[in-house]
Amino acid sequence: MLQLKNITWSIPDGDEIIKGIDLNLDEGKLIVVTGPNGGGKTSLAKLIAGIETISSGNIIFDGEDITNLDITERAKCGIAFAFQQPVRFKGLTVRDLLELASDEPLSHTEACNLLGRVGLCANNYLNRELNASLSGGEIKRIEIASVLARKAKLSIFDEPEAGIDLWSFSKLVETFEDLRKQQSGTLLVISHQERILSIADKIVVIADGKVRSAGPREEILPSLLKDEMFKFCPMGKEESK
Amino acid sequence: MNDMTKQLLSMISDFDEKFEGAFNIREDSGCAGRQSSANIKITDKKDLPGIEIHIKPGTKGEKVYIPACVTHGDVNDLVYNDFYVGEDADVVIVAGCGVHSDSHAEARHNGIHRFFLEKNAKVLYEEKHIGTGNGKGEKNIDPVTDIFLADDAVMEMDTVQLGGVDKSLRKTSAKLGARAKLIVRERIMTDGEEYAKTDFDVSMDGEDSSVDLISRSVAKGHSYQEFLSTLNGKNRCSGHSECDAILVDNGTVNAAPALEASHVDAALIHEAAIGKIAGEQILKLRSLGLTEEEAQDRIIQGFLK
Numbered sequence: 331m332l333q334l335k336n337i338t339w340s341i342p343d344g345d346e347i348i349k350g351i352d353l354n355l356d357e358g359k360l361i362v363v364t365g366p367n368g369g370g371k372t373s374l375a376k377l378i379a380g381i382e383t384i385s386s387g388n389i390i391f392d393g394e395d396i397t398n399l400d401i402t403e404r405a406k407c408g409i410a411f412a413f414q415q416p417v418r419f420k421g422l423t424v425r426d427l428l429e430l431a432s433d434e435p436l437s438h439t440e441a442c443n444l445l446g447r448v449g450l451c452a453n454n455y456l457n458r459e460l461n462a463s464l465s466g467g468e469i470k471r472i473e474i475a476s477v478l479a480r481k482a483k484l485s486i487f488d489e490p491e492a493g494i495d496l497w498s499f500s501k502l503v504e505t506f507e508d509l510r511k512q513q514s515g516t517l518l519v520i521s522h523q524e525r526i527l528s529i530a531d532k533i534v535v536i537a538d539g540k541v542r543s544a545g546p547r548e549e550i551l552p553s554l555l556k557d558e559m560f561k562f563c564p565m566g567k568e569e570s571k
Numbered sequence: 572m573n574d575m576t577k578q579l580l581s582m583i584s585d586f587d588e589k590f591e592g593a594f595n596i597r598e599d600s601g602c603a604g605r606q607s608s609a610n611i612k613i614t615d616k617k618d619l620p621g622i623e624i625h626i627k628p629g630t631k632g633e634k635v636y637i638p639a640c641v642t643h644g645d646v647n648d649l650v651y652n653d654f655y656v657g658e659d660a661d662v663v664i665v666a667g668c669g670v671h672s673d674s675h676a677e678a679r680h681n682g683i684h685r686f687f688l689e690k691n692a693k694v695l696y697e698e699k700h701i702g703t704g705n706g707k708g709e710k711n712i713d714p715v716t717d718i719f720l721a722d723d724a725v726m727e728m729d730t731v732q733l734g735g736v737d738k739s740l741r742k743t744s745a746k747l748g749a750r751a752k753l754i755v756r757e758r759i760m761t762d763g764e765e766y767a768k769t770d771f772d773v774s775m776d777g778e779d780s781s782v783d784l785i786s787r788s789v790a791k792g793h794s795y796q797e798f799l800s801t802l803n804g805k806n807r808c809s810g811h812s813e814c815d816a817i818l819v820d821n822g823t824v825n826a827a828p829a830l831e832a833s834h835v836d837a838a839l840i841h842e843a844a845i846g847k848i849a850g851e852q853i854l855k856l857r858s859l860g861l862t863e864e865e866a867q868d869r870i871i872q873g874f875l876k
Contacts, residue, residue: 381854405860413858417851420815421787421873430869431859480859 331357331516332378332484337387339377347373349539350387355484355532358513360506362530362547363520364554369537371520372414375486378518379411380404392483408483408515412490416473419460424472427460431479444475447505449498466493474502478509485509486518491526503529527551572596572603575642579669582733583699584638594636595622600648603640611635611662621651621683624664628657628689639668644676644708651683656724658689667699668714670736672706679711686717688724688751696728702735709737716743720751722777727754731875732767734760741769747808749777757786758875761794761822771800775808775837784812789871790822798826804837812841817848817874819867 332355339348348370355361363371376382378389380401388397396404410431419427428444429436436444442452448471458464460472470493477485491499503525509517510531519526527533533550535542543550576598580586590596593611596604600620607613610630614623624635641648654664672678688694702710718726732739745753753773761767773782782802790796802810816824828841848870856866 379858381858401854401857402860402862405858411858413851413855417849417855419852419870419873421876422870423873426873430856430861433860476859 331355331392333388333390334378335388335390337377337384337389339373339382340385347539348377348384351536351539351541353534353541353544355516355518357516358510359531360510360517360519360529361532361534362527363518363534363536364522364527365536365542370539371536372488373539374536375411375488375518375520378484379409379486381411405480410477410480410482410485412473412477412485412487414488414492414520416469418462418464418469422460423456424458424460425456427472427476428479431476432481436479444479445472447478447501448472448475449501450475467495467498470494471498471502478505482515484516484518486520488520489522490519491521491523499523499525527554572598573642575671576603576640579640579642579671579701579703580638582701582703583667583669584636584665586636586638590636592634592636593624595624596636597639597648597650599640599642599646600650608633608635616651616653619651620649621653624652624654626654626656626660626662628659630657630660630662632661634663634665636665638666639680639682641668641670641672641678641680644672644674644678644706646678648680649683650681652685654684654686654694656686656688656692656694659691660689661693663695663697665697667697668712669700670702670710670712671704672708672710673704674706674708676706676708677711678704678708679713681713681715683715684717685719686726687719688721688726690721691723692721693725694727696726698728698730699733700731700736700739701733702737710735711738712736713738713740714742716741718743718745718753720745720747720753720780722748723750724748725752725754728756730755730757732759732761734762736761736767737765739767741767743770744772744774745782746774747777747780747782750779751777752780753782753784755782755784755786757784757788759786759788759796760791760871760875761789761796762791763794764792765794766796767794768797769799771812772803773801773810774803774805775810776805777808778806779808780806781809782811784810786814787874788814788816788824789819789875790816790824791819793821794823796822796824798824798828798843800841801829801831802839802841804830804832804834804839806834807836808834808838810837810839814843814845815874816845817871818845819847819871
């Protein structure tokens, strides 16, 4: 349902961050993208969502070439994105955000279900402003709930575990598993967490702007756990010579 | 009452052909309707244009409407309204002003309101201002509000300037007794060449008095806004003043919050933040399917809510 065809992306000063990635993501699957920090995972996710524009290559979504579509148009096509560092809004409430995301008014029960999936109680949060009164973990979970509210064909989560407590993280893992079981669209999760890696259908390892390996979890995960990732960093390469 | 007054009333209050309870409707410097209730008595002022509103001690849950409308150019309305709120009363006062001009002549309303809240009285004061009409004559609203809070009295001011007002000078002063509390929520949007200035001067005279003043404004086009606030802590007290402003296009905001403490246990804080809408906020809403323009409008709408 998503094909990346030899995509590249360079930042304005000329450094190439994404160096020719080819990737196919199947419908209804949970794909986890992992790899060393600074390897290009978040950049790749932003290129798919239209937050950044690729330098070359093509992005095909549901058979349609969306390479030239902007972030709004891609959202309307069915791509949702949970930011790694969610933004705060003075004046917008949690309910406002969820209703903007779902594009319709939500009943209390619907809002309760959405927030419950990320371990939050609607009674305590629905009318709260998305301002500095919310902790980093709370705003992160609300960000994830806003993407769940989209019911998108492709939902992208950029390090959803960052800043979330242990109990909420467990809830989140359950939610990802449920979504996969229900085949509620495709999930693309950028993560370093073993618990998330261990529920993936497919794992993609990205380092230095390239796909280093990709395949079924059973095939990729054992090598990751054996610290073979180390060879993807420059120091590791030197030592493995 | 003329049709323009009815239109303006529906924009600045919950007017629906009539008001329930006590009210006084001011139209082009005259009275277009008045009603007192058993607990709220409205009478003409003897020495100046305007009215006195007397709210009996212990009055609970009543609303009184005191709107003013200027429905055409060449009106310069000046009114003095005094509100006397009895001990233990708990009421809502809905004021507000609509100014309309389709001509080249100025339409102006200058309302000078004084509030005297007795011990333990509580007032929610709602005030919406709007300017309408296509005339080149300026539509100006200059409210002056003087507040006197006795011990344990609480006043909450909820003021909104919706738009279309060419020039607005708002001046608010308050003196607080012991444990008295003043809460101010102000929202202003200006566009084009409009100018708005707000000036708060709050004196916390009584022990454990407090003020919480939050002003949010949006300056679009080439409009200019000034925000001045001075919190004076003269006793053990707490004061918080916050000015948040969003700039759009070539709008300008000048915020100058000031604190003056003359008591060692006065705790005063001010915050001011001015800037354009953060790009990340626009991106987030665009990732939910909104266009850039829709995202900006939604952020401003929420900010001024």
